[in-house]
Amino acid sequence: QQIAIGHLQDLSGGTSDVGTPYGQGVVDTFAWVNKNGGIGGKQLAVDSNDYGYQVPRAIALYKKWSAPDNKVAAIMGWGTADTEALTGFLANDKIPDMSGSYAAALTDPEGTSGKAKPAPYNFFYGPSYSDALRAELTWAAEDWKAKGKPGKPKFVHMGANHPYPNAPKAAGEALATELGFEVLPPLVFALAPGDYSAQCLSLKSSGANYAYLGNTAASNISVMKACKNAGVDVQFLSNVWGMDENAAKTAGDAADGVIFPLRTSVGWGGDAPGMKTVQEIAKMSDPTGKVYRPVHYVAAVCSSLYMKEAIEWAVKNGGPTGENVAKGFHQKKDWVPAGMEGVCSPSTWTEKDHRGTMKVDLYRARVTGPTDGDLNDLMAKGVIKLEKVKTIELPRKAEWAGW
Amino acid sequence: MNTSFLIQLLVNGLVVGTLYGVVAMSFVLIYKATQVVNFAQGELLLIGAWVCWLLLTKYQVPFWVGMPLTLVFMFAFGIAVQVVILRPMIGEPIISVIMVTIGLSTVFQAALKWMFGVNPQPFPPVFASKAVDLFGLQIQTVYVMSLAVSVAMMLGMAWFFKASKYGLAMRATAFNQQVAQSLGISVKNVFAMAWAISATVSAVAGVVVAVVNGVSSGLSAYGIKVFPAAILGGLDSVGGAVLGGIIIGLLENIAQYVDSQYLHWGNLYEIAPFYVLILILMIKPYGLFGTKDIERI
Amino acid sequence: MVARSTIPAGDFRTSYAADTTIFPTKTSRNFAIAGVILLCFAPLVFSEYWLSVSIQIGIFAIAALGLNILVGFTGQISIGQAGFFLLGAFTSAYINNTYAIPVFFAIPLAGVITALVGLVFGLPAARLKGLYLVIATLAAQYILLDFFSRAEWFSGGSVPASANPFSIFGYTLRGDRQYFYVVLAYVLVCYLLVTNLMRTRDGRALIAIRDHYLSAEIMGINLTKYRTLSFGLAAFFAGIAGALYAHYQLVISQEGFGIERSILFLAMIIIGGTGSIMGTLMGTAFVVLLPESMEWLSHNLKGGAIDKALALNNNITFLREIAIGLIIIAFLMFEPDGLARRWRQIKTYWKLYPFSH
Amino acid sequence: MTETLDTPRAGAGSALAAPLLSVRNIEVVYDDVILVLRGLSLDVPKGAIVALLGANGAGKSTTLKAISGLLKTEDGEVTRGEIMFDGARIDGIDPEKIVRRGIFQVMEGRRIVADMTSLENLKLGAFTRSDREVNSDIEMVFNYFPRLKERTGLAGYLSGGEQQMLAIGRALMARPKMILMDEPSMGLSPLLVKEVFAIIKEINRDLGVTILLVEQNARAALSVASHGYIMEQGKVVLDGTADSLRDNEDVKEFYLGGAGDQRKSFKNLKSFKRRKRWL
């Protein structure tokens, strides 16, 4: 008797740059769980699928997973568009989905906010895109003040016209206005790498001081490089998927100074008791343990272990049905999976609020030299550094729920 | 009116457009000889970029050696693709051959991701001074180089088709393969040649964009940009392709100007070229320099 | 496309009516009817998975059929079919959500509205030829997508729109098992309509334009009208298919309906055989099943000996993509005229069996 | 059944010279199923003009395409028999190689490259040559067909007859050993037909080009040819010297238009037809 889990990952589509390490993290974690006896003596049967960031393929897979004859206990999801597309089905079929999409619309289980449809079976680990951006804006407002520059700072939202980059747009712009920013018209750039010189020239001519990069790393890099070339003087605030160690390596000095949120308390090799577990898990796909794992991998380990513990609770309390697993998420407060102390941030999901955390750790990417060479070396030598800037504890405002 | 911003955008459009032009030229080349629309053009560009990257980073070859090596490789690669995949398709319905190039692009795309991973890779610095200043805009040295190279390639290509015996043979083959064969022209060789040259020319563009943006699978998007460029110039005109590329480049940037100054739609730069394209086609159904079909009965 | 029609000996036709039937022989007709009857039992025996695969085949086959009218019969290549597919999907959802028009009527209505828009986009077809037209359709696709991503009132902008399940007079169909019959009915009707169209006046006019537009014009065929019309027809079927898809998936997202999907539609008809109605269905099945079977294969490979030996890990997905590409290439190398031709040849072979040279 | 009028087949031309081209018993199938040539044989002696006559659909063009290798592009295939040229087998090899060996086909229906000028078309004719005399040969062609020189636009806009001239001119540019001509007089005005046949004779005599001539204008064809074959339904049904064919009753009736030198009127035809003796 096995417990079935559906796993959507993007290894070949528009977000494969970050989808690959995250997907690997999920696969490794469950493999590790299985190796250590599974859950309550049951092995996990993880059906991992590369869906290429295509909604129809996600839905087709979902049909398979939701069929009564072999219904899964839970889904490890991925993108914003596909997760939002599945939301209604998940609620209907009572299957919890731990997604890689942190859209705030997924955090309102009962739809009480009026901003989003009810999403009782959606979960994710980390601050929502909107909350992360709110924290970044809060920091930016302080930064502006600290620098003592005159006038209103200008804020601009940048990203593809796509559910994922758009998810925090309204929230960000609303808070920015509130915080005294002048909000400029958004700038659009595609989810694929390309030449975005024109956008950077617009950015330059608009005189923006803070620009939010809503895409994933690959295309953000293009923008950062192009803007560097065009001599744009702007502070980039990146989405959680928009910056990581690989991106810093590729972008080189163009990535220097970018602010981004980190979901885990430490990165790969960081000083925390839980890091040992992470390294154990990483051995599942790399027995040498030498491969450097970017932040998304570590976040995936956390997400998967939350799922594991929720299932564990379900197994003990009536069996691993989707409904029970969802209940499992609601059991604990300030929850850190066993063995992950100091790595995963304490999270709480309640029946009424699926904002797991309101705490946002802001980091700054530091690149201090040429970035050719092995990532392990670069990190070890400190050529690339992820520097903690500030932890922002946002208030759990009811009016911020769901958007 | 923000003139300096507009000028910067126009200069940027010119530079980027020239690159579109180079790729469009290589696209037109295959079309002219084989009547086949090559959907894998962007991937040829990408392969060129990765190969050069590999030579420069893994084998630490200097650029002035790596670049020619890349071109030689791409020439051979073009021939190989033609011989193995497209040669058996000679004489089959064009639309099926086009579909094969689409299949090829899938295969290349996946194979490259497999070999080089999904993460973009930075290109080692190639030129001592990275940029030159033009109207207050920093223009990458590679872009300036590519401008020179593409003008040279365009002239060479134009001469080739107009005056050389093999250029004539290519045109005859495009017109009708059976007729070409009846004249003693080896359709196979003509096609192989077309693919080889086209792959080589694309690789030049590939390396140029890679130097600027780093290498990643996204570069193959240039393959799509090429369609409007080639069509705008007129499918069978080499000069037209370059001009079409430049026009598309300029249009994108003008659209960006209008958008960021007045409209704030967000992605006008992506869509505007297509509106203009349809407009131009309605006035000139064969693009700016394309030859009209002969309608004689 | 050029194989001579061969009719088994002994099958004499005594009237012109008998000579204009859809099926060349009585047996083939009986086979077709039997096939349809068997399909009616499919929901009882198929697993959810196979059901959903067959529904997809059915829906895409309708859109591909429309495209085949344009490409195969009129000779105008389009890479914009996915745009019209989406338009149909959004339209049906929109008119159903906003004007409370029952889904039962919304689907055909969406087809008609899409067809009208298709006519407008078809206007350049009167002037453009070959690749110039292809790129104009590409432009149409981009323009439509841009519209969808902007028109929040209509399509929800970049957020997926939602659609209601299929319902007839207050009775709502739930689940794939019931929806299967809706799709089956649409497939049957659409394929019959097009078969009829192609053996009557306007269908012949389209084919005539494909084969020789100059002489078609002199035979009294209005080129502008028919070229535009074929765009309208293609859009109609795309719209119907899109609407069916919307009420099947219940959410409509632009994702996955860019030019890649338009190209897939093209692949369906090329693999099936341009200008072949039955081929369209076969080609669609091929294109839908290919990635599915590769998925299945890569799944079984995963963790297996080959995987370990080659250290494939995640690269299996690239292997799968490569395999899909290679199979399409190989298929076209061996069967450049599509499945329809081989099918015809097999039939000819059996008909002529002892005598086939 | 084949009826030979005078000398036995193999000897037909061998009295003069060894056959340059010899087609032995070939079968041609289109599209894997349609059998068009059913065991056809013919010889063309070196330096001769041989006429190949036959009704529409008899397979004349197919025969020429089988020799020049162009069948392949039409899904056709030689499934039996062999074709020898200049002492070597040429069936199955690529058409462009056959051109290089010296056989050039003037295809039915002109087939000039419509989007090139006449001059470019002529240059293409000389594609396989690398000598320096190409330009003087272009002058030679323009001398034969002065009209071509006047029309400098794209060849696709030429009139039917002008295109025919260009097609013949292009063949001359290749300086082949042998030309296969598929209905060279089609669409030409009576004056030009005479000229074209004069030119055929001339190039045969002056340049020593061997010619296999498919022609519907049997009278003209037999007046230049030394030998003729008559095809029906994929087979040779009659062959002999040009003179012997001209005297054959059937040939007179079905190809030359009436017995003797008298011509029947087209006006008073009845639908009744007499059976051909060779069938």
Next chain:
Amino acid sequence: MDYTLEARGVSLRFGGVKALTDVSFGVREGELFSIIGPNGAGKTSIVNCISGRYKPTEGRLFHRGHDITGLPPNARAKIGIGRTFQNLALFHHMSVLDNIMVGRHHLLKNNFLTGSLYWLTGARREELKHREKVEEIIDFLDLQSVRKAPAGTLSYGLRKRVELARAMALEPHLILLDEPMAGMNFEEKEDMARYIVDLNEEYGMTVVMIEHDMGVVMDISHRVMVLDFGRKIAEGDPAAVLADPHVKRAYLGEEDELLVDPDEAPSIAEDAA
């Protein structure tokens, strides 16, 4: 006006090429009118003007007294003008039958809506009715055996015949034939000539024919017009026109052995007996 078709001062230029210069002529109802002339004289061009492919640079064309100079080609099918082409223009992948059915396009009433609903709208009945007409034409031109063959696989001569059938299917009263006998042997020309004469005499169609075979032109046409370098150089009774020294010089060359007085030729029936 008793001309079915009349050209008044028609000129046609393509850039520098003068394809036609001030050509005027008239064709009477029921006539079999031939146009001859050297290659490139403008014969096809004038037919193209009549069928609407080309628009004359100058001059007017009248059909039964109406000015049709600017009428689009497809509208000319409706007023009863049909034609065949010098360089074959069949629908290659369609069967012979369908090719001919296309000719009936303007006579059929069903459209894409009624056609798709075949059984419900009477489209079937209409199609079958016209199919009968087409079969008549097939019988008339002896095409029975290739009825279902794709036109692209036929031999040259048969294709010409199918073209004629397709043009006939339009039920035109004026039919334009561009070199209908090119590429045929004597026997086939006989057949073709017979069809054309029947077309003219039994179906009562007015025929305009371009032909290079002087025997045919002389025997069957009522009147002949000669073009040279885009100008009309002669018009009138065939025998008289062919005897014209100007025509001989421009077109026929010196005495043609094919031209024998038709009255002296033995008839085919005698020969058979």
